[in-house]
Amino acid sequence: MPRPDPPPTPRHALFRRFRRIMRLMALFAVVIAAIAVLLVARGEEGTHVHMLIATALGVGLSVLLATALMTLAFLSASSGHDEQAWRHQEEQE
Secondary structure, three states: OOOOOOOOOHHHHHHHHHHHHHHHHHHHHHHHHHHHHHHHHHHOOOOOHHHHHHHHHHHHHHHHHHHHHHHHHHHHHHHOHHHHHHHHHHHHO
């Protein structure tokens, strides 16, 4: 007889939530990078393709890094691990 799937663990649920947020923000980063490239391309006639690629990568990766760090801080605060660490620190004193 087949067994039902086990219920997801809180860690798995947090990781799934992190991936969903990062997917949405990756799309957002692509849009922001495209806007940045369009603004750089409109500013000067002699803009090289290398400058456009560097701008797109710089802006896109900066947005993704900021998103990843803020998402991890948000998920850490909502998981309750911070409260456990605070209680443990108070017990040590």
